[in-house]
Structures are given as C-alpha cells and as structure tokens.
Amino acid sequence: MTPYEVYFYSSGGVEEQWGPKDLGLNKANAMIGYGLGGFLSFTLMIVGGSLFLDKGIEPEFLGSITLGAEVPLGQIGLLLALVGILFAVGGAAIDTMFSGAYNLAQFLGWEWGRYRHPTGAPRFTLTWIVLLILALAAVMTGVDPVQLTEYAVIFSAVALPLTYVPILLVANDRAYMREYVNGRLANSLGLIYLVVIVIISVTAIPLMILTNVGQN
Amino acid sequence: MSTRQIDLGLLLVDHQLLDSEDRRCGNVDELTLEGGPGESLEVVAILSGPGTWRRRAGWIGRLAAWIGGGATVRIPWEDVDEVASHVKLRKRAETLGLGRGDDRLRPFIEKIPGADR
Numbered sequence: 001m002t003p004y005e006v007y008f009y010s011s012g013g014v015e016e017q018w019g020p021k022d023l024g025l026n027k028a029n030a031m032i033g034y035g036l037g038g039f040l041s042f043t044l045m046i047v048g049g050s051l052f053l054d055k056g057i058e059p060e061f062l063g064s065i066t067l068g069a070e071v072p073l074g075q076i077g078l079l080l081a082l083v084g085i086l087f088a089v090g091g092a093a094i095d096t097m098f099s100g101a102y103n104l105a106q107f108l109g110w111e112w113g114r115y116r117h118p119t120g121a122p123r124f125t126l127t128w129i130v131l132l133i134l135a136l137a138a139v140m141t142g143v144d145p146v147q148l149t150e151y152a153v154i155f156s157a158v159a160l161p162l163t164y165v166p167i168l169l170v171a172n173d174r175a176y177m178r179e180y181v182n183g184r185l186a187n188s189l190g191l192i193y194l195v196v197i198v199i200i201s202v203t204a205i206p207l208m209i210l211t212n213v214g215q216n
Numbered sequence: 217m218s219t220r221q222i223d224l225g226l227l228l229v230d231h232q233l234l235d236s237e238d239r240r241c242g243n244v245d246e247l248t249l250e251g252g253p254g255e256s257l258e259v260v261a262i263l264s265g266p267g268t269w270r271r272r273a274g275w276i277g278r279l280a281a282w283i284g285g286g287a288t289v290r291i292p293w294e295d296v297d298e299v300a301s302h303v304k305l306r307k308r309a310e311t312l313g314l315g316r317g318d319d320r321l322r323p324f325i326e327k328i329p330g331a332d333r
Contacts, residue, residue: 109232109243109264111318118331122321125331 001197002156004099006163011102015115023180044068060146062089093135101128150213157204160197168194222299224259232302233264233291233314241315242289244303245269262291262303264314289313 018026047068052059059065062085069077098114101124105112111121118125139145168190171182182190222228224247233242245268251257266284269277291305291312298304309315325331 106232109240111240111315117333118325118328119322122318122325125325125328126321 001160001164001167003159003163004096004156006167007102007106008095008099011098011106011113015113020180060144062146093132097128097131097135100131101125147213154204154208154213157197158201160201161194164194164197228259228299228303231299233262234302234304235309235312235314236297236305236307238304239309239315241305241309241312241318245272245288248290260293262293262296264289264291287316 013022044065048059048065051068051071052064063082066078066081066085069081071077073080102112104110104127105121105124110123112124113121116124138148168182168187170176171190172187174181229244229247231244232240233244235241242264244262244264246263247259248261248263249257250260265288266281267286267288269281269284270286271277273280289312291314295306295312296303297306305312305314310319
C-alpha cells in the first residue's frame with residue numbers, strides 16, 4: 001500500500017489490461033503475498049535474533065542475513081540466500097524505477113508503459129534510465145543503504161493515507177466498481193485499517209525524532 | 217457527441233489526452249471559454265503544454281514551464297471526439313502538434329539495442 005507500490009501495481013494493471021476476470025487472481029495474490037511477506041519478515045527477525053543476538057552482533061549489512069541460511073544448511077544455503085537477495089533487490093529496483101517513471105509520465109500526460117516498448121514511450125524510458133543512474137549515484141556516495149531504506153520507509157509511512165484513502169474511495173464508487181463495490185465487511189475492515197495507518201502516518205516522524213531512528 | 221452535464225473543472229481539466237490512435241499525448245491543462253454578456257459560455261478549445269503552467273501554479277509553475285520549454289498547444293473543440301476518463305481526439309498527435317517531446321527524443325532512444333521490443 002506504500003505509494004510507489006500502488007503506482008507500480010496499478011500501472012501494471014493497465015499495461016496488462018486487467019478486468020473483472022483478474023479479480024480472483026489478484027485477491028489470491030494479495031492474501032498469499034501479504035501473508036507470506038509477513039511470515040517471512042517474522043522468520044528473518046527470529047533467525048537473525050537467534051543467530052546474532054546472544055553473540056552480541058549487530059548486523060549492519062544486507063549480506064549478513066545470508067548467514068542465517070549458511071549456518072544450518074552450509075554452502076548451498078548461502079548460495080540460495082544470495083540468489084534470493086539478488087532477485088528480491090533486482091525486483092525492487094525495477095519496481096521503484098518504473099514507479100517513478102509511471103508517476104512522472106502520468107502526471108505530465110506522456111506516453112508510458114513497458115507494453116509500448118521504449119520507442120513508443122521515449123520520455124518514460126529516459127525517466128527510468130535516469131532514475132537508475134541516480135540510484136546508482138546515491139549508492140556510490142557511500143551512504144549506508146540500510147539506513148537510507150529506513151528513512152525511505154518512514155517517509156512512505158507518512159504518505160500511506162494518500163494512496164490508501166483514494167483506493168478505499170474508489171472501492172466504494174459504484175460507477176467504477178459496479179457489482180464489485182465494497183460490501184459492509186470489507187468497509188469495516190478497511191476503516192479499521194485506515195485508523196491504523198493514520199496513527200502510523202501521524203506518529204512516524206515524531207517517533208523517528210524521539211527514538212533517533214531506532215538507535216536508542 | 218451527446219449532450220450531458222459535466223463539471224469542467226473536475227471531469228475535463230487535467231485529464232489525459234488520447235489521439236485518434238490512442239497515443240497518450242499530453243493533458244488538458246486549460247480551457248478556452250468564449251461568450252459575451254448574456255450569451256451562453258462555450259468551450260472552444262483545449263490548451264495543453266508547459267506554457268499553461270505559468271498561470272496555474274505560481275513560481276513553481278513558472279519554473280516548471282521554463283524547464284518544459286514553455287510551449288502551448290491549442291486544440292480546437294471540433295477536434296475532440298469523446299470525453300470519458302480520458303479525452304479522445306479526432307486527429308493524430310503529430311497533426312495537432314502534441315507529444316512532440318516524445319517525438320524529439322525517439323531518435324535517441326531508437327539507438328538503444330532492442331528498443332523496439
């Protein structure tokens with residue numbers, strides 16, 4: 001639900017011409033995806049805790065977490081974890097670049113989308129290439145990527161309601177959604193979630209300052 | 217085009233322009249309205265392009281217009297085919313002078329191997 005994901009996912013939906021027939025698959029995607037994502041986040045924290053905490057190690061690099069697979073499974077585990085990170089980071093890089101390009105192109109009315117091919121959407125293509133170079137430049141300044149990610153997550157938490165509220169409103173718009181419009185249960189859950197993300201959004205910056213970005 | 221009531225500020229301004237071949241070629245940035253006292257007000261043209269941002273968004277708009285080259289394209293209302301969530305035009309973008317930024321950049325993008333895939 002973070003803004004960049006919403007731009008990426010919804011633009012992808014337009015590119016692939018999703019219709020009502022894709023609703024089931026997307027619902028399954030959302031449930032399995034969120035469930036699996038939450039489960040994996042917890043397992044990573046638990047593995048990290050049991051591996052590093054009692055030895056007094058504070059892992060500072062993304063690569064350190066691969067030890068969580070290396071210790072029980074040996075070299076194969078290490079390789080699998082590294083390949084997994086490559087795909088995860090690569091996928092996220094494509095996500096973010098395209099999200100930025102979608103955002104700019106749609107705001108300015110340019111032709112956009114991978115389905116138009118680079119020659120069909122030149123400014124869109126140039127935008128994601130420039131974003132890739134900028135991201136590479138940011139990494140090459142020597143800034144700690146983990147800390148940069150933490151700040152990015154905090155600011156996307158602040159912006160969460162800005163993408164969540166429009167989606168909730170559209171889900172309630174009968175002109176758009178017809179028979180797929182939100183029911184009472186979906187809206188109740190949606191409103192509870194809205195309260196949660198508004199609280200997160202309002203408290204994110206004060207908490208960042210008070211806890212010195214989780215350092216104390 | 218069938219006649220129905222729409223809120224021009226909400227359902228026309230800032231919407232996507234599509235040319236006759238469904239190419240995205242800019243936004244409805246401004247409208248030209250005509251009509252004297254006592255007459256009915258009529259939309260006679262759509263204005264599109266960075267030049268319109270100067271009047272719309274203060275110093276940020278002037279800066280953005282300067283970066284964007286400051287051009288404005290006037291599309292007569294006769295060339296509008298349909299107003300939906302997008303605004304569909306009757307002519308091609310090249311004919312109307314729209315989407316020129318993409319056209320200018322295309323020769324360079326075409327040099328990238330595999331750019332047509």
